Every structure is written in structure tokens, then in C-alpha cells.
Amino acid sequence: MTDTATNPADRAIDRSHMRVSDEVAIEISNMNKWYGSFHVLRDIDLTVYRGERIVICGPSGSGKSTLIRCINRLEEHQSGRIVVDGTELSSDLKNIDKIRSEVGMCFQHFNLFPHLTILENCTLAPIWVRKTPKKEAEEIAMHFLKKVKIPEQANKYPGQLSGGQQQRVAIARSLCMKPRIMLFDEPTSALDPEMIKEVLDTMIELAEEGMTMLCVTHEMGFARQVANRVIFMDQGQIVEQNEPEAFFKAPKSDRTKLFLSQILGH
Amino acid sequence: MSDTHAQTVSFVRDTMLPEAEPPVGNRGAILWMRENLFSGWLNILMTLVSLYVIWWALSHTMPWVFNGIWNAGSLSECREIRNATIGADASAACWAVLGDRWQQLMFGFYPRELYWRPILALVIFFVAIAPVLFSRVPRGMLAFTALSPFAMFWLLWGGSLWFPVSIALGFVLGWAAWRALAPIAGTLIAMIVAVALPLIYWFYTAGPLARELEQVIALSIEYVPSQDFGGFMLSFIIGIAGIILSLPLGILLALGRQSDLFIINKISVGFIEIIRGVPLIVWLFTASLLLNYFLPPGTNFDLMLRVIIMVTLFAAAYIAEVVRGGLASLPKGQYEAADALGLDYWKSMRLIILPQALKIAIPGIVNTFIGLFKDTTLVVFIGLLDPIGLSNAIRASAEWNGIYWELFVFIGLLFFICCFSMSRYSLYLEKKLQRGHH
């Protein structure tokens, strides 16, 4: 697989307006996590500024998914600090609820709720968490469904949609909560090649609008095109991070070189 | 293939062959017989043995069934008719007992002029479960479903309408407390109040309130005491009440068993294992012998109510295991997605997890109901008049002394029809679930 093959659109993206501000969105310092005695995340330090698009890559089992799942507390970290939007992620339930409603997340297997229609999937959280009136929630949902280009599917059930459509619904569902940060956990790895593009297009659009994004993915074309920073993780640690241009052209660490050669060239 | 062979191998068809029939031995009834009955010596042997068994069974039962006598007032009259018509050594069933006593087998000693009440209650029950079983029924019907238990209770036992109304009021009270407190005081406190308030209300206020209201506006129908209940009606009441009342408790127990909280988990596991480890009959004897020991001195209530309480607790443990199966079969991603959207535990359970888990669990719940329905026959041992109890009572009467098989066949057949159709339904649901899951 080459990087051009997965490049979602061979159009030049104007990155000038995708400006990164100085405001800190996420600050992770000295964070550690263990599964039993297995040390999955080791001394993670990461500062994400508002508007940044970060792609996290690395071999399987390197802890990249665990890292972003810690950010909305799907996994609990055992030491160090995570501050999201100025709110420290501690065991305080109120903070957890606050952060979860501000951080959207998309999963590898979409995790749509199969017993609810697409529209209901999208309005569920706004109604029950944000306490938005139903009518307003539906308007918001339709707005975002239009944005991901599937408004006509609103009354279908997830099982009736293709994988790519489901993932776009999952993105719309997260957007309905008006999150300030979006987390993507391998959003395209469960999809057939022809569906990857439609999802990546949606993500690119999101990036162009200035959404802060953390994305675990192996789509290097996407990283090159959209990301302003690429992070390479191995064995639970951040091994290398750089701007995409430099990261792909001149990786510094041997591990990164090996990984990139395996994933890009044959 | 080498080039030299290409010419000899080359072939073009110029006429298409018509479809041909298989050889005579390979089609129709002969083929079917050969494949299904006589495909080998073992198969032939099995066919012959089966034929013998079927012939033996039918030749022993069919004359008895079809020689049956339908018009007689007692067993001895039946025998006289048989001796007169087909001879003393012929076997003939005395179906007359069913014509004479079918009301008892169905309704026990329920007043004959009030049979419409249990029948109406059954109709209400079927209407009430429709929105649960069929997703096409409008959701508004759920309100009817919520009210139906009180209506059924009132129809069956009769008495003042205000009693079920004041009981229902307790649920409204709990719901109101929850709605009022949850936004202010948080879910935990709201829940404790929403459970405690109705309990206190039921213990102290519900009874007097109903009596007061009855004195102001009297709304009563004829009261029927529990002793008059019997037959299949009793089986249905105990079975249906057991399943409906056990559902909430069973769901809570299932959630408790899935919980990470050590004490909650151990309490749930302990309850489920203790209930399931001991036979129902022991629990029924506990209800009839011991329940009065555990309640405040002086309380003494209806045996049937005690049985329903025990059966409810019993069924709850089984329902809990079925629901747990449903919970466990949901992918972890559903829990994570609900968390990631910021739903709290109860909201994610109520909106995301339980609707899916219960749908998966419905076949299991139906099977539990079948088991419970069959087990309701055990109440005969503590003196309630279920169909088997009534068959004993009928046999004890002077007219029908010594009649066994006719009653057993009738009772067995009715149970079979109910249970078999329910099990087919649950099988159909299971298949539908398997097909419908993406």
C-alpha cells in the first residue's frame, strides 16, 4: 500500500486557514497506566493546542488506542495528570461527565446503537445529556447528517447502512454534542477500501473547519494531508513526534524508520 | 496442456441437451421412501421398530379414546353404557367427566356467573403484552400495559376499586419523587427516596386511604376470596403474576451480578444461587410454613398471595440469569459508546443497554415462563387447587371415584397446547433475532 493510493482526494488542501492557536486543549503530563502488571502507557507527556490535528500511529499493542481512550476516561490512568479544556480528569464524576460531553469519539466498529434509528442515535445524547428540547435536537442532528451527506438515511436503522455510512453517522452523532475535541480510534480500519475514502473526506472537512482532532490511524495519506503533527508510539511510549513533512521524509528514530518502511514500502 | 492436444480436445456443442427426468427409482415417493425409510439395513430395522412402536401405542390407546362415552353422570353410569353398547371387556374412556366438570378444571370454584371477569382479565393481559412482543404496535399502548396489572387484579379478586388505585398511587409517588429530586440532589439520593417513599406509603397510608375513598365514593364489584380460585385459571394467575412481578427484580439482580461493586455483586450472586439451588417445592413449603415467622407478629395473609410472593422471588433468580445472558451478549462497544457520549450509568442502561439486552432475552424469558407455568402444578402440595389438585378432588367425589386417565389426558393436553405454542413462539423469536442481527 502506498501513501498516494490511500490519499483521499488528490487535491491540494489549503492549510493556511487551519491555524493552530496558542490555547491549550489537552495537557497530558507524566501519565502512566498499567493493565495489571503490564505497563501500557509510560510517562506520556503531550500538549495539544486548540485546532491541532494530530495523527497517532504505531504498531499494534503500542498503547495508542489506550492513550486516546484515557482522554475521555474510557480507561482510567493511574498516575500523572490529564487536563482537558482546563478541567482536570480525576475521579470526580462531575468532571468526567463534563469532559465526556465536550469530547467526541469515534470507534473502530462505529458502535452505533442498533435498536435506534440514525436520527435517534444522533439525538439521544443531546436530549438526555445536554437536555436539549427534542425538536431542536432533531434539527441539529439533521444539520450534521447533511454535513456527512446522509440526511436521507435518517429514519433507517444502523444495520441497514454500509460500514462507511455507519462511520459517518458515528461522526455526526459525536458532532451533535458540539464537541470541542474529537477523538478517532482507528475509524477506517474496519472498512472496505472503497468506503475509507468517504469517511476520510468527512474527517478532512472537519479538520478544515478547525476542529481539534486526535486520530489513531494508519492512513498515512490522511496524516500527510491533514495533520499538523504525527506521533509515533511504541511499547507504550511516544517515540517520535514531528510535522508530517519531516516525519515521513526524515524519521529520526530507528523504530520509526522500521515502522514506516513496513507500512509504506514493499 | 500441450499445443498438439488442443485440436483433439477442442469441442463445440451445437445442440443443447433437454432436461431429463431422473431414473424411476430416483424420484417421487419411491425416492423419498428409499432415502428416508429404507436406505440401509439399519435404517430398515429402525423403520420396522418404529412402525411396531407406533402400532402398539395406537392399538392400545385409540380404541379407548374413540370408544369414549360422552354422556353420563358418573363413572358407574359410563361403565353401564359401555357394557350395554360395546361389551364389558372393551376399553372405553369416560369423557363425560370433562363435560360434567370442565368448569372446575378451568376456573376452580370461582362463581359461575362471574366467569367473564377472569376471561376479561386474560384478554386485557393479551392486549397489554402486545406492545412488548410486537414492535409494530404503537408505543402509546405502553401506558395501557402499565395500568393493566391493577385492572387484572381488580377484575380477578373484585372488591373496592380504590384498593388497586391506592397501590398504583405508590408508584406514581415514587416516580414523582424521582423526577423532582434527580436534577437537584443527584441520582443516588433521588433513587433512595424514590424507593423508600412508596414503601412507607404502602405500609402506612395505602390501606386507610383506600378505605376512606371507598366511604366517600363506593366503587365495588363482588369480592371473590382466593380459596375459590382454582384450575387453569390459578396456574395462569400464578405463572403470569410471577413472571411480570419478577421482571423488575430480575433485571436489577442481573445488573447487580454484572456490577463491579463487590458487595452488590455478592448480594446478587448469593440471592440468585440460593434461590436456584433449592427446589421450588421447598420454597413453596417455606411460603406456607415459614413466611409467617419472618413477618411482624400478627400478620397473616392469604396463602395464594404468599405463593405469588415466593414464585416471584423464585422466577426473579431465573429471569436474572436470562437477562444476564442478554447483557453479556452485547458488544463492549455499546457500553463504551454510551460512556463516550456522556450518559450516566442509569441512563445508558435504560436507553442503550437494557432495550437491546431485553430484546435478546425475550426468548429466554418466554422459556422461563413455560417452566414456571408447568411448575405451578406444584402448588397442589400446599393445598391450592391447581388442575392436578382439582383432579384429585373430582376423583374423591362419589360420582367420579376412580377416574384417572381422562382427567390426566385433558390436563396434559391443555398444558401441552399452551407450552408448545409458547415454545414455538420463542423459537420463532430466536430465529428472527439471529436473522435480524447485523
Place this chain on the structure above:
Amino acid sequence: MTTTSDAPKAGFRPSQLIYDTRYRSLTIQVIAFIALMLGLSWLVSNTIANLSALGKDFDFGFLGQRAGYDINQRLIEYDSASSHGRAALVGILNTLLIAVLGCALATIVGVLAGVLRLSKNWLIANLMAVYVEGFRNIPVLLWILLIFALMTEATPQPRDFREGGDAAMIFGDSIAITNRGVFVPAPFWGSGAGLLLAVLLASLVAIFFWRRYAHRTQEQTGRILPIGWGTLGLFVVPTAVVFLALSMTSGRVTQPVLATGATEGMTLADYAGSQQAINACAVPFSTESLNLRRLMRSQEIRFTYVPVEDAAGALAALEAGTCNILSLPASVDLATVPAGAVALSDTIRRGMPVEFERPVLGGFNFEGGLQLRNSLIALWLALSLYTGAFIAENVRGGILSVSKGQTEAAFALGIKPSRTMRLVILPQALRVIIPPMISQYLNLTKNSSLAIAVGYMDARSTLGGITINQTGKELEGMLLLGLFYLVTSLVISSAMNLYNSRVKLKER
């Protein structure tokens, strides 16, 4: 890195009890625990108040008191003078007996029906479907009552077996099905039975080593030894050879029958005719006494059994006149026989290591043999057939759960059909079949409490029935009964868990 410190620990606020995940779970658990304790103490205080109001106390002393009731079905020594505790034990053993018998028969019936239901034979498959659906959808209690009614109402009375009656024993006059129960031949262990048992055990050990050896040979050399035939041969041949050898040698030894008041050379039949009553001295369970009993039964002579300590005691009793007939080991010197006792012309050929005593029709009922009461049989058959129907469904489901692709893959690899079944299909199907099968065993054990319907004396009928009624100790009795069932269930379900954890498919 800005700071290495964790969240500020200082300043614990009460609201943390609810909003902090670390304390929230603790809070909920403490509340649940308090609620549980309050509930329990409410129940206990009610119970104490109720017991004192009734003037009862809570103690288990009644277990040591005299029970005073009879139990007709028992596996251990028991009479009405025994204690309630012993009665409970008899009941518990009866429950376990019916559970073991029931599980064994249910497994056989269930596996057979499950496999036959998948048969290509249309007729038998549907016959099995009728059996399975019929039993699954009708309450087990009805089946118990039905079979019990069949056993008591539709079977002949013992007197119908007399000459001219219309009933006959089956299997060569060895089994009688009557309305008082089924009479079957009872096994008697003669001399050499111990040796026979030892040989049987030894051959089991040999089978174990043979199989191990065969597996090892296959692993090392690839040669496949005939494991099945070897096992069968080892199981049958040594025991059969020893049995035949013992029968031939012991059959030659004869044993005299001595009687008082008889003339030399009198036959047993004549002697019995000349005496008013026959009192037989015998050492209980000795081979000689069993042989004598067998001899007299075979000639339909009615006698009274007088138990004695040993051979010397028997001779003394004969002299004292407490009995008038006995049989001694051939080794006893006939010179020591007391005066007046002579040997009859009938002698007993020493029996084979295992012999069966047939039931014989006596005055009102069958005598000898083993009486299986109707209560036991009805309960046993009904529980087995009912549970068997459920097991059949498990077996069918288990076999169907192994996809057809597995068979095809094995065939494609050239594995023989019989080996495919043993190496590929069964290991996978058993994983699916066994756990629900064990819970069916559990159900059968619990359903055995329906013994109440037919008067079989199980744990519920003794401990939870008559004992409670006689002593008024409902609370203690039910508690012990519940505990017994709970322990049994936990033992069975932990066996299932053990099995589950052993066979769990290793998957990612």
C-alpha cells in the same frame, strides 16, 4: 512537564462521597450493605418474636430424638427407634439414589433420542420429536402421577400370577411387574466373588495402562494400535475366564443339609411336608445360608429365618431346638453334629461366585428377589424421561452446532468417518452439550423432591415432611433441607464450572 503531583488530596468534601468515583462505589456499597443488614435484622427479630410467641426455641436437638416412623425404602439400617437425624440421612441417601439412577437413565435416553432425532430415517426422527415435545411441554408432576397410576392401576396384582391368573412373569420367569412393585432377581455374592471383583479391578487398571501404552506407541512410532478392541478384550476376557473357572471348581463341592427329626436319606420336600414349621438356622449373609435359602425357595418351601453367630452357634441352636434345619460348610466334620440331626438326601451344590435369586410368588406377594417399589420406579422413569427430553435437545443442538464444514474438512484430509466423529466432531459437540447437560442433572436432582407425589421417602419427605410434622421444628427442618439442596447444587455446578474452564476454546 508542568507538575508531577497528582490531584490535590487535601480537603476532603462530603460531596466527594457521591461525586468522586473513588468514594461513590464505596458509598453505594455501604448503603446497600446497611439496607441488607436492616432487612435481615428485621426478619430475624420478627422470627425471634414469633418463635417466643409460640413458645418455641431454635435448636437442632430434635435430630437426636427417636423418630418413631417407618421408612419402607432405605439404603442403610433404620427402624422406627432410630433418631430423626438418621431418618434424615436415609432420606438424603434416597434423594441421592434417585438422582444418580435418574441422571444415568436420562443420559442414556437423552443421548439416544437426540441422536435418533437427527437420523435420516423420517419415521424415527419424528417419533423422537413427538417424545421430546410431549415430555418437555407437560409438567413433570403430571408425568410422575401418570406413570405411578400406570404402575398401580394398570398392572396385575400378585395373585393374578397364580395358576389360572392372566398375568405372567417376563424374561424367563425372572421379573414380575405387579401393582406392588417390580420384582427382579437379587444378586448374591458367593465364595470367590471377592476374587472376581479383584480381577475386574485389575483389568480396569490394565485397560488404563494399555491405552497409555497405545497412545505412546502412536506418538513415537506412528503405529496405531487397536485401542477399542484391546479395551473391550481386557474388560471382558479375564473376568469371564475367572468366572468360568470359579464356577467349575466350586460347583463340584457339595454341602450337606442337616435337619432334626428327619430320617436318613429323606428328601427336603418330604421333610418339609413332615414338619409343622421349618426354622432355618443361618449365619446372616454367609454363602451357606444363602445357598440353603436358594434351595428352599426353588422348592417353594416356606420357612422362618433364625439368625445365629457362627457355625458352632448354629449347631448349638439346632441342639436347643430353636431351629430344625441348617446347612454347614463342607469342611465341618459331620461327627460334631448333635444327636438327632441327620443329613437329608438333597445336597447343595456350591454356587457360582455371583448368583441371582429369583422372586417367587408367596402367600400374598412375591418373596425373595429385589422389590423395586412403584414409588421409586414411577419417580425414576418419569424424571428420566422428562429430563431425557431436555438432554435430547441439548445433544441435538450440540451436534448441529458443529458446522458441516468441519466434517467436510476432516473428510477432505482423508480421516475415516468413525475417527472424524471421535477426533473432530465429538470434542467440539461435547463442549456445547455437557454444560447444559450438567444443569439438567441439577434440575433432575431438584425435581426429585416431587417424590412427595408418590410417597417415595426422600429428604423432603423425611426431614422436611414427617420429622417437621412430628417435632414442630419447621424453621430448623426447612433450613437443613434447604442447606442440603444448596450444597448438592453447588457441588454439581462447581463441577460444571471446572469442566467449562477446562474446555474453554482458546481464543483471542
